Amino acid sequence: xxxxxxxxxxxxxxxxxxxxxxxxxxxxxxxxxxxxxxxxxxxxxxxxxxxxxxxxxxxxxxxxxxxxxxxxxxxxxxxxxxxxxxxxxxxxxxxxxxxxxxxxxxx
Amino acid sequence: xxxxxxxxxxxxxxxxxxxxxxxxxxxxxxxxxxxxxxxxxxxxxxxxxxxxxxxxxxxxxxxxxxxxxxxxxxxxxxxxxxxxxxxxxxxxxxxxxxxxxxxxxxxxxxxxxxxx
Numbered sequence: 155x156x157x158x159x160x161x162x163x164x165x166x167x168x169x170x171x172x173x174x175x176x177x178x179x180x181x182x183x184x185x186x187x188x189x190x191x192x193x194x195x196x197x198x199x200x201x202x203x204x205x206x207x208x209x210x211x212x213x214x215x216x217x218x219x220x221x222x223x224x225x226x227x228x229x230x231x232x233x234x235x236x237x238x239x240x241x242x243x244x245x246x247x248x249x250x251x252x253x254x255x256x257x258x259x260x261x
Numbered sequence: 262x263x264x265x266x267x268x269x270x271x272x273x274x275x276x277x278x279x280x281x282x283x284x285x286x287x288x289x290x291x292x293x294x295x296x297x298x299x300x301x302x303x304x305x306x307x308x309x310x311x312x313x314x315x316x317x318x319x320x321x322x323x324x325x326x327x328x329x330x331x332x333x334x335x336x337x338x339x340x341x342x343x344x345x346x347x348x349x350x351x352x353x354x355x356x357x358x359x360x361x362x363x364x365x366x367x368x369x370x371x372x373x374x375x376x377x
Contacts, residue, residue, distance in 0.1 A: 188363025197370055203362035241306050249322040255305040
């Protein structure tokens with residue numbers, strides 16, 4: 155099975171910061187990668203798919219990129235509503251594993 | 262609007278069986294895979310498995326193969342997640358989601374508590 159290594163597991167940031175979360179796949183997954191946001195007590199929400207395509211309705215301050223088997227989620231100008239947990243997931247072939255998650259906390 | 266509505270919270274004893282449901286609406290149910298995801302208390306997301314309602318083709322994570330059964334009744338636009346003998350370690354929130362370029366729509370989750 156493909157392993158997804160996500161880092162960091164948590165960090166603190168301030169409103170207005172630019173933040174970056176990284177996900178590394180254990181083998182090539184082409185661009186079959188999605189990013190999700192999850193707030194406490196809520197179901198996850200799809201932010202980005204195909205590594206860099208913004209899901210409809212997601213603010214443009216979110217972006218995704220790929221370099222080989224390394225993937226990055228960037229949030230420009232962090233907003234109060236962005237403090238949440240973020241997960242990557244590949245969907246190259248089953249099982250479509252998730253990364254371990256990154257919790258973004260308020261500094 | 263794509264919507265998935267899951268069955269309500271369950272409290273069960275170890276060794277009991279359970280079947281939870283996920284009903285889809287607002288899209289062609291038979292044409293999209295539906296997946297199930299576990300989230301244990303204060304932990305991350307775990308991909309359990311996926312099923313195609315059109316022909317009931319299913320795939321499981323090795324971690325969950327043999328531990329749960331994913332099924333579907335396309336006449337009811339509903340997918341199910343089933344256990345035959347629950348363990349305390351099955352206590353978790355379980356989500357269903359529609360798979361297309363990742364999971365683009367999610368149910369609200371079903372909390373399963375297993376305790377003696």
